[in-house]
Amino acid sequence: MQKFDAIRPFYDSEINEALHDVVNHPMMKTMMNFTFPEVKDEVWKEQLKKTHSIRDFQCNFIYNTIQKVLEKSSEGLTTSGFEKLEPNTSYLFISNHRDILLDTTLLNVCLFEHGLVMTASAIGDNLVKKAFLATLAKLNRNFLVLRGLSPREMLQSSKLLSEYMGQLLLRENRSVWIAQKEGRTKDGNDETNPGVLKMIGMASDEEDLMNYFKKLKIVPVSISYEYDPTDVLKMPQLMAEANNEVYVKDKNEDFMNIISGIMGTKKRIHISVGDVLDTEIDQIVAENDNANKQVQALAQTIDDIIIKNYQLWPTNFIAYDILNETNKFADKYKESEKSLFERRLEMRIGSDNPVTRQGFLAMYANPVVNKLKYQDVI
Template identity: 40%
Template sequence: MVHKINFDDIRPFDDSEVNQSLRILLQDEGFQHILQFIFKDQEKIDQIKLLLSHVHTIKDLQLKFMYQMVDDLILKKSTDGLTSSGLDLLDKNASYLFISNHRDIILDSAIMNFLIVLEGMNTTEIAIGNNLLIEKWIEYTVKLNRAFVVRRNLPVRELLMASQKLSEYIRRDITRKNTSVWIAQREGRTKDGNDKTQQSLLKMLNLSNIHEVGEGFKELRIVPLSISYEIEPCGISKVAELYKKQTEGFEKTQEDDLRSMGEGLVRPKGRVHFGFGEPISSQIDLICKEETISNQIEKLAEIIDANIYSNFKLWPNNYIAEDILNQTNTNLDQYTSEQFDRFSTMLNEAVETISGDKEVIRTMFLQMYVNPLINKRKSLM
């Protein structure tokens, strides 16, 4: 007899829990503040509350409310346009494990689901760290939007058990429930623009594998996703955090995460592109040639990275940053003088805003934009 695992402590809410959860959410003081911050006008807030009180399913919530919010409050107000590639090549009726680079706490998965809905596919379940469930309204909001919880910062034995359960949950979603899943390639956002898949993520996914390593990863139908913002979300605060880590041993707080969530939603991001790769099933055969599981995991991480780099869309800012950093004009054909001036202004603002060694800070900010260019070139070699 197969032992049935109880996923209640990590799963999203289901349709039977929508009404009760929304009632609790609408009475939450923190959620009231968020509605006030977003909509300002009380009449509009009352309309939103009325709309939410008549929502009965997760699908209704996402299509009637969240989809419109992403479009109106994020895409139209803080971006200069959204494009995507590759989604039309995926089977709308199949389930996938989307593994992407990670640049923004909320936007990465929210915009991805917006695009998936546009394509006529069902929204994915989203992995979110329990360290981000800072307040009750955040937990309820994400669980109402098909997010499941990744438990972090546990003692070794508990962490292993939690990882096993998480692995079983993701594999069940994809192979038995025909439900797609999104998970970031690493814990925490990339701060320096150098996107790298953590092997610990792949080891976690392999914990629920009952086949050979390659076969187990094939059944997860991994699709690498490349997320590219013209203007790095929270770029100044990312560089500030990196600088403090190197000079002061900076430790991030929950307040820092909360601030990053807010900044990511409202700060300008320029143009945005999501590049969906093809499922890497055939490429996974390459890892079988490696002798040890450790080497196979390492090879798989390299394959995912190469796919993310090759589908990553570069912007004029990436080329400008390289020219400034190297004091050359090699990339002149990739940008205009107006674009150069805008980026230089952004660079100067970052250097002035962050306290510390100005030359080091300047280099860090530039490197954040140059690293994707370096990685893209490597993938084309």
């Protein structure tokens, strides 16, 4: 299995050595002191040094870190749909993507609490340039999606990634998480890139690609935050794209997004998982005889489910009403909630930049717009 060494997480046999390498790193100390504020450094260090598997590291350390994050920066995490999934079964979770680390980590918390197989999760290699973050990602069963490649290198990398995901799902009984498109959604529009599905299907040795997708057991995932902790940080790129400008990231931008996402205010969070796509795929095949159209239809089906299951919050309705200068959804929020949202808008954006203000409001309002395409009454 050496062919996957460039992208895979640690094997359990490598975990203990990796933990010994980072146990004295200042970022590990910061993380553990945050997670276990009453525990002396020697105690958690000793426990880390006795850890020999990813599952033990996730269950004994990361799970507790995320509980502390939720306690400090949210008003709780709710879920729906997990009871429909089977234990000891691998699934391909295709998810909308709002926060760099939390989306997949929170999903794993939910899977763990429901006694389900946790995921190996795709992460862009641009996010783990720092050695400690690269180690932490591999300790958390993240596998790398290589960025910034030439077209030829991209093709080879995509084939390898597809083969690795197939290996995990079909041979190792390991669930996989991947975002529905590259990068986080910055404008509130959750759309599946058919290119992601084509990449996943590269490993299929079957004539019928859709049959391969059935074997992978695709489950659409909707994650929504009442407040996006990185909403303002997403604005510069959104504005550059609106002006047809090339956006160049600051060298520490991804790292700052990670920290802000973890510790920023989120209020309520909801994760909903849909049903395994099975009869839906049969219907797609019956209605489309062209492989390309089938992939497009599958992407649309995933979109439909993610949007349908997406939890709307008062912030979404408030932004919609402000943006459209209406009171259409005034019954969906309290005046105190509107005041809080407006204060956040003024503090973070101000009133002297109408374009940025519009982008900020649209980010929260677009999930309402998308829901309205499916149903008249929300």
